[in-house]
Amino acid sequence: MSGDQLSPAARAKKFGAAEGDGIVRCDACPVLCRIRPGRSGACARYANEAGQLVRTDPVVLMARTIDANGKLVAFAGSAWDGAPLDAARTFVTGIGAGTTYPDYKPAPFIVSAEHAGVDTVTVVTEGIFSYCGVKVKIDTDRNLGPETAPVRVNGEQVGHVTTAEYGSQMLSIGGVRHLTGGSKKEGTVTCDTLLKLCSGAPVAMRIDGGHALIVEAGKAPIVDGNEEVRMRVGCGSAAVGMFARQWLGLLDEVIVLDDHITGVLTEHQSGRVLAMPPAGIRVRGRRSTPGRYFKVAEPGLGWGGTDITDPLSIIQRIDAKVAWPGLRLLLTSTTGEDALYCVLDASLQPVPAPMPAAVAAVIQRIGENCEPALCSVVFMAGAGGSLRAGVTENPILLTRSVASGATRVTMGGAPVTVWPGGGITIMVDVTRMPKQAFGFVPTPAIVAPIEFTLARSLYQRLGGHVADIVSIDDVIGTLSPQARIDGWQDDNPWPFVPGKPEPA
Numbered sequence: 001m002s003g004d005q006l007s008p009a010a011r012a013k014k015f016g017a018a019e020g021d022g023i024v025r026c027d028a029c030p031v032l033c034r035i036r037p038g039r040s041g042a043c044a045r046y047a048n049e050a051g052q053l054v055r056t057d058p059v060v061l062m063a064r065t066i067d068a069n070g071k072l073v074a075f076a077g078s079a080w081d082g083a084p085l086d087a088a089r090t091f092v093t094g095i096g097a098g099t100t101y102p103d104y105k106p107a108p109f110i111v112s113a114e115h116a117g118v119d120t121v122t123v124v125t126e127g128i129f130s131y132c133g134v135k136v137k138i139d140t141d142r143n144l145g146p147e148t149a150p151v152r153v154n155g156e157q158v159g160h161v162t163t164a165e166y167g168s169q170m171l172s173i174g175g176v177r178h179l180t181g182g183s184k185k186e187g188t189v190t191c192d193t194l195l196k197l198c199s200g201a202p203v204a205m206r207i208d209g210g211h212a213l214i215v216e217a218g219k220a221p222i223v224d225g226n227e228e229v230r231m232r233v234g235c236g237s238a239a240v241g242m243f244a245r246q247w248l249g250l251l252d253e254v255i256v257l258d259d260h261i262t263g264v265l266t267e268h269q270s271g272r273v274l275a276m277p278p279a280g281i282r283v284r285g286r287r288s289t290p291g292r293y294f295k296v297a298e299p300g301l302g303w304g305g306t307d308i309t310d311p312l313s314i315i316q317r318i319d320a321k322v323a324w325p326g327l328r329l330l331l332t333s334t335t336g337e338d339a340l341y342c343v344l345d346a347s348l349q350p351v352p353a354p355m356p357a358a359v360a361a362v363i364q365r366i367g368e369n370c371e372p373a374l375c376s377v378v379f380m381a382g383a384g385g386s387l388r389a390g391v392t393e394n395p396i397l398l399t400r401s402v403a404s405g406a407t408r409v410t411m412g413g414a415p416v417t418v419w420p421g422g423g424i425t426i427m428v429d430v431t432r433m434p435k436q437a438f439g440f441v442p443t444p445a446i447v448a449p450i451e452f453t454l455a456r457s458l459y460q461r462l463g464g465h466v467a468d469i470v471s472i473d474d475v476i477g478t479l480s481p482q483a484r485i486d487g488w489q490d491d492n493p494w495p496f497v498p499g500k501p502e503p504a
């Protein structure tokens with residue numbers, strides 16, 4: 001493969017066939033669009049330019065530069081200054097590279113480069129992922145809806161509520177069943193939702209039996225119109241343990257309300273170790289272990305993810321043999337956003353009172369220890385036939401090489417997590433990828449960049465398409481005038497660090 005074959009028209013032509021009236025048939029995916037001159041295909045990724053099929057988006061090259069201290073860094077402000085690119089510091093991403101269909105075609109770019117004295121190959125393509133979705137982590141204490149409840153966009157089910165994690169509610173959005181197994185509208189809305197989430201756009205969702213959400217990668221979640229601010233410092237039990245020593249001497253009892261594990265200080269091991277006397281205040285719910293209570297209320301948008309808006313309602317009874325008038329009681333949520341200070345009166349009823357400054361300082365400390373509430377979006381997909389056959393004629397060897405760590409996988413240069421077990425099932429944080437990295441085809445499926453980097457000698461042994469290898473110098477010389485040049489994201493590892501040795 002020579003540098004001449006890298007021009008956008010030449011690359012696209014690899015996938016197109018001319019028909020009558022200047023129409024070009026695009027065969028870069030199973031839709032097989034017939035595209036008239038001056039028009040683009042159904043996905044807008046390919047167009048007919050004067051009878052030639054062209055890829056409409058530029059290829060994205062990522063490059064690093066050297067700072068005043070000799071360290072490799074991204075361009076200042078990630079803006080390329082137009083200087084010639086250095087082959088040793090340039091990475092060809094799959095963004096804008098084009099796809100391979102049907103499966104046996106070699107990937108659009110198979111790029112050779114030398115790094116640290118090792119001849120490497122990076123196989124670059126845009127994968128068409130029918131088996132894909134996103135996992136969304138929403139940092140919130142509030143109950144967004146029942147586990148397994150459908151998540152809807154424009155009335156269509158696009159996913160479901162999955163487990164609650166520590167301080168977060170997880171959603172599973174997309175997946176092959178919603179893309180292909182329901183109505184055409186369900187598939188289209190699911191694909192559009194995935195594309196927006198992966199591209200960092202906000203998406204309005206509604207959970208059956210739950211609440212309305214706006215989800216945007218890297219931004220605070222919005223629940224029923226209210227922006228979430230803090231991610232909890234811990235569960236109720238953890239909060240009691242973390243701050244017990246700071247409350248000692250200021251309070252006689254602390255109850256940290258939490259939908260999952262409510263903590264009661266004097267019963268809790270931390271209160272006992274600090275020799276706090278029992279306060280005789282029994283909270284509702286099921287006692288799990290000393291000072292730790294489950295199911296104190298129904299889930300909701302109130303204190304600590306419960307439906308409680310009057311915190312004193314959590315008190316089931318006060319033992320007159322144990323409690324005493326003047327007992328100082330604090331009730332707080334796990335973020336410190338809700339807090340109430342009370343003193344027991346002569347009839348042992350809790351009476352709200354002004355919060356002492358020292359107690360308020362600990363509440364403020366809880367808030368300081370909360371992290372900002374965010375939505376995290378992780379794209380998850382399986383690399384299928386076209387992808388693997390585009391890399392090597394014997395795809396199982398690639399699968400084994402990825403599993404062993406000898407072949408490094410990136411998406412738009414961002415590192416991926418490869419699931420153990422069979423196949424190549426990967427996950428990537430979409431905020432670590434370049435802008436406009438994702439696309440779609442109306443089958444429906446998501447299009448995403450993927451790159452496989454490995455030693456050239458290994459590539460040959462895997463049965464790689466060695467006749468299609470092109471040098472990085474040719475790629476830069478031919479493509480950089482039309483390419484989009486992005487600065488490398490400094491927090492992403494450089495993919496050319498040698499992968500693990502091959503297993504014997």
Ligand code: SF4
Binds near residue numbers: 040041042043045442
């Ligand atoms: S949807 Fe896009 S990739 Fe698929 S055939 Fe049409 S133009 Fe080509």
